[in-house]
Amino acid sequence: MTEALQFFLISWLDLKLLGLVALGTFAGIYVGAIPGLSVTMAVSILISFTFAWDVYPALCLMVGIYMGGVYGGSRTAILLNIPGAPSAIATALDGYPLAQKGQAGEAIGLSTVMSFVGGFIGIGVLAVAAPFVSEFALTFQPRDYMLLAILGILLVGSLSGESLLKGVFAGALGLLIGAVGLDPLTAEERFTFGMVELWGGISFIAVMIGLFGVSEALTQLHHIDKAAVKQTIGRIVPSWRAVGKYLPLSLQTSSIGVIIGALPGTGGDIAALMAYDHAKRVTKKPEVPFGEGAAEGLVAPETANNAAVGGAFIPMLTLGIPGDAVTAIIIGAMFIHGLNPGPMLMIEQPQMFWFITGALVLANIFMLIFGLTGIRLFTKIVEMPRAVLIPLILLLSIVGAYAVNNSITDVYWMLLFGAFGYLLKTYGYQVGPVILGVILSRLIDENWRRAIISEQEDLGRLFMGIFTSPLSLVLFGAVVFIFISQTPLWTGLRARFGTARARGDGV
Amino acid sequence: MHDPSKKMPGETAFAVVLVGLSGFLLWQAILISGFEALSSPGAFPMAAAFAMLVTSVAILIKTLRLRERMALRFFTDVAPPVILAMFAMMLGYALLLKPLGFLPTSLLFLTVSIFALRRRGLLWSFGVSLASLALVYVIFRLVFTVLMPSGVVPEGEILAWLGNLFSGGDTQ
Numbered sequence: 001m002t003e004a005l006q007f008f009l010i011s012w013l014d015l016k017l018l019g020l021v022a023l024g025t026f027a028g029i030y031v032g033a034i035p036g037l038s039v040t041m042a043v044s045i046l047i048s049f050t051f052a053w054d055v056y057p058a059l060c061l062m063v064g065i066y067m068g069g070v071y072g073g074s075r076t077a078i079l080l081n082i083p084g085a086p087s088a089i090a091t092a093l094d095g096y097p098l099a100q101k102g103q104a105g106e107a108i109g110l111s112t113v114m115s116f117v118g119g120f121i122g123i124g125v126l127a128v129a130a131p132f133v134s135e136f137a138l139t140f141q142p143r144d145y146m147l148l149a150i151l152g153i154l155l156v157g158s159l160s161g162e163s164l165l166k167g168v169f170a171g172a173l174g175l176l177i178g179a180v181g182l183d184p185l186t187a188e189e190r191f192t193f194g195m196v197e198l199w200g201g202i203s204f205i206a207v208m209i210g211l212f213g214v215s216e217a218l219t220q221l222h223h224i225d226k227a228a229v230k231q232t233i234g235r236i237v238p239s240w241r242a243v244g245k246y247l248p249l250s251l252q253t254s255s256i257g258v259i260i261g262a263l264p265g266t267g268g269d270i271a272a273l274m275a276y277d278h279a280k281r282v283t284k285k286p287e288v289p290f291g292e293g294a295a296e297g298l299v300a301p302e303t304a305n306n307a308a309v310g311g312a313f314i315p316m317l318t319l320g321i322p323g324d325a326v327t328a329i330i331i332g333a334m335f336i337h338g339l340n341p342g343p344m345l346m347i348e349q350p351q352m353f354w355f356i357t358g359a360l361v362l363a364n365i366f367m368l369i370f371g372l373t374g375i376r377l378f379t380k381i382v383e384m385p386r387a388v389l390i391p392l393i394l395l396l397s398i399v400g401a402y403a404v405n406n407s408i409t410d411v412y413w414m415l416l417f418g419a420f421g422y423l424l425k426t427y428g429y430q431v432g433p434v435i436l437g438v439i440l441s442r443l444i445d446e447n448w449r450r451a452i453i454s455e456q457e458d459l460g461r462l463f464m465g466i467f468t469s470p471l472s473l474v475l476f477g478a479v480v481f482i483f484i485s486q487t488p489l490w491t492g493l494r495a496r497f498g499t500a501r502a503r504g505d506g507v
Numbered sequence: 508m509h510d511p512s513k514k515m516p517g518e519t520a521f522a523v524v525l526v527g528l529s530g531f532l533l534w535q536a537i538l539i540s541g542f543e544a545l546s547s548p549g550a551f552p553m554a555a556a557f558a559m560l561v562t563s564v565a566i567l568i569k570t571l572r573l574r575e576r577m578a579l580r581f582f583t584d585v586a587p588p589v590i591l592a593m594f595a596m597m598l599g600y601a602l603l604l605k606p607l608g609f610l611p612t613s614l615l616f617l618t619v620s621i622f623a624l625r626r627r628g629l630l631w632s633f634g635v636s637l638a639s640l641a642l643v644y645v646i647f648r649l650v651f652t653v654l655m656p657s658g659v660v661p662e663g664e665i666l667a668w669l670g671n672l673f674s675g676g677d678t679q
Contacts, residue, residue: 222587387624427521457544
């Protein structure tokens with residue numbers, strides 16, 4: 001226990017690490033708050049600069065950016081009705097009406113404090129639950145890992161975009177990109193086209209910066225002439241009374257956030273929307289109707305999306321399976337730093353787990369401090385013209401892609417994926433599943449082969465194994481359910497069930 | 508921007524390209540180890556490429572069925588000149604980075620792109636670019652210690668000279 005506490009406090013006691021958490025949180029808040037720049041973009045570009053570092057400082061920066069970025073998205077949701085991140089979509093529903101009434105300061109203050117509360121609850125659950133989950137994960141069979149990873153990709157693909165077909169296509173493409181290079185088990189060449197440069201595979205960083213940095217910046221060029229909106233913001237530190245009043249609700253929505261965040265494939269965006277829905281159902285008499293500036297509608301998604309951060313670290317650290325695009329990028333970065341997220345991480349390197357937990361708590365505290373101060377600087381940065389911002393992002397994207405391997409080939413890959421990602425987005429394909437696919441490719445490949453070899457290459461026996469193990473059966477059922485839920489048969493059934501229930505209610 | 512009930516310019520062509528890409532990748536995946544075993548190195552890539560082919564064909568059929576078209580044009584709304592030009596600039600940057608070096612290439616890239624996007628005078632663009640590049644340099648080159656090609660600028664010598672200047676002051 002004292003050992004755990006020691007590791008927990010590393011980032012608190014080392015001035016350099018403390019500064020890096022602060023810097024990461026600060027950068028996360030501000031990048032997340034600039035409309036059009038997402039947390040994913042910030043994490044993907046900034047992480048590429050940390051590969052030459054030791055693992056502790058690199059983790060400090062990443063944790064800070066993630067925590068700050070999730071919160072930062074709420075700022076523009078409130079001020080401009082443009083969610084800075086997908087997890088802030090629900091925040092805009094009531095946050096923006098509040099800003100229109102001239103209560104932007106109060107709204108920002110309340111959302112900051114509530115994000116802090118949610119963040120703490122999420123980290124608390126992570127600290128308590130992760131050791132148990134990883135112990136449970138040791139009983140997982142290779143087939144369970146394979147099913148869980150497939151489930152994660154399918155969930156991201158089906159929930160985040162306009163169609164499951166496009167999501168599956170994107171996920172499969174990612175899996176294939178991850179398979180390029182020498183096969184890790186037999187060293188056979190896969191998709192290398194005889195080029196030695198491709199033996200090591202396509203750089204994960206190049207794919208990531210291309211898809212999230214360049215393609216987003218290119219999309220932003222459509223809005224180059226839109227003038228930045230000027231805002232006047234008054235007092236932002238909320239009153240104790242207001243915080244106390246919404247605390248019970250925030251505790252409920254935090255638990256929703258942690259649970260949704262902990263499911264592989266579902267992250268802060270879904271957690272926030274579900275929490276908003278929950279707040280709407282339990283608040284019988286809101287002072288202001290929902291959608292017109294109800295404080296409950298602001299508190300619920302903001303606690304939930306920050307609670308989901310702690311939740312998302314549970315499958316990430318214990319199973320090695322990311323919950324969304326940001327955690328996929330962090331897992332990729334951990335691989336490069338020689339860490340192997342999964343049940344063995346908790347056993348072999350428990351210090352890493354407690355270190356990350358400590359850094360998360362610290363980032364949460366910095367988020368509160370930076371969130372409640374520096375509002376003047378904030379408005380200045382948000383008003384920065386896009387004509388300056390976009391060339392800078394593109395420059396940093398190139399530098400980031402180049403810096404990891406000092407290779408210009410990586411820059412060309414990044415440009416290729418940037419252009420491709422731009423077209424994918426334009427035509428309604430999601431890019432999140434691609435990066436999830438790249439990260440999970442090896443895990444699925446290896447576990448599939450382990451599973452099928454242990455069943456002596458017999459598919460019948462593999463399915464027998466799935467149907468006789470409760471865990472495998474649940475996971476398999478979930479995968480099948482996602483497919484069925486997208487077919488006309490299911491929509492028809494649901495419509496019929498829905499009308500029958502409505503009729504029943506009427507009686 | 509994308510509305511699934513209407514067809515965008517270039518959407519059908521893109522769907523066709525994706526079907527072609529998936530077919531090509533499936534063929535390449537089959538070439539890895541054929542159908543020798545379920546655990547062969549080619550099995551998983553084949554499954555992934557097959558999933559791509561099936562979904563891309565389904566997407567193409569759906570796209571072909573769309574009757575309504577969006578009132579947009581490819582070269583004004585999907586790939587307008589500004590996006591094509593910025594992309595070309597990035598390609599140029601990648602080509603010049605090694606021979607010319609990080610500092611001159613970046614300054615050129617920033618000045619030209621900011622000038623083209625903002626249209627507020629060349630001198631203003633140059634000034635803003637110089638200031639931003641200085642910030643990027645301090646943060647990434649000096650704090651993050653990222654190595655970039657120095658090219659024609661004797662960056663290493665300048666840094667060493669500056670370093671000597673300060674350490675020299677300390678020792679004397």
